[in-house]
Amino acid sequence: MSTVKTKYFEYGSTELNYLTYMDPVLGAAIRRFGRVERQVIPDIFTALVYTIIGQLVSVRSANTVWSRMQLTFGDITPENLYTYTADSIQACGMTMKKAICIHDIIEKIVQGQFNLSILNTLSDSEVIKQLISLPGIGRWTAEMILLNCMERPNVVSWGDLAIRRGTKKLYGLQELTKQQFDEYRKCYSPYGSVASIYLWAISFEKDY
Template identity: 65%
Template sequence: MEENYLQTIKTKYFDYGKEEMDYLASLDETLGAAMARMGRVERVIIPDLFTALIYAIVGQLISVKAVRTIWERMQVKFGEISPQNLAMQTADEIQSCGMTMKKAVCINNIAQMIAQGAFNLDELNDLSDTEVINKLMTLNGVGKWTAEMMLINAMERPDVVSWGDIAIRRGMMKLYGLPAITKGQFDEYRLGYSPFGSVASIFLWEISFE
């Protein structure tokens, strides 16, 4: 995410530092060498859980460029990305920003549930990673990848490496020189990054786009 199209909402950088990088480097020389070459990589996050959830849904299965375009349109059309604002819109109005009707219906339904108090996002902060994923997946249109992106890109949970994220898998393959990667290989690396898997993910994302 870039700040230029997120200026109207509060963002910050994922909080990590030398301790996490040194720990990962001590466990994985290949990753350590990449981090030393790249230096600190910033990851913009959206602390507001509702805004981050809608952003993640918009971003499902489309390019980063397309997400930016749709997001800018939504901010121009609706103003603040809040449950109350989006609950007032029709699915057609949300869809007109450039997303699929399926996503628009999901966003509208989720906004209404939260605005009416039928789903409390704030409760997520007291749950474990697995519990957060399970609770979010009760929402129509939210799968495991979307929930895992929430853990990293909103909640700053420290140990998330998503198998469902194509860019993370691609970054891992490039880092270790693998022509392909199995779930077993992925999990071996993921467990090796613990308890700072999210920091590894930040670097794997960057590597995937190099």
């Protein structure tokens, strides 16, 4: 079984001080939580597969499938997985739709139809445009790659239900419009990704 390399999203006092200054409400939450670590998967392909597995399922379910994939296939690389069928991938516990998407993406990469390495040279919007051209990849998945893999500094995803829930809990809102969300996102810029890390923590905190 391979061990997928992970690390923590890198941030420090610059980001925390800026967010606290710009938004005292978020600043209070930052002080209350202390440092929140966010694990990231630096390899884009590996992170892409993990994020597809996690679409519309719980973290626990996604991690179960993820563990089975590593146990079954070893290294999660395009070249290694290319030798397996979509049925073999699906047998790890995901839907056939996800398995086919992963298989199709693997083929595009191995056959030279999609260049993952170029993504690191592109802007956030260009990365999203490239990724959503792949089967099964929508804007939310692309934004998660930006934050949870590429460590881009200013990602706050409207499409992430937990981030929206955390925003409502933080500011005591019954409803949250896209316009309100965009105003908060502008306030967090250029360190929106660190704000997202705290919004996730707030979202999952009990009895907040």
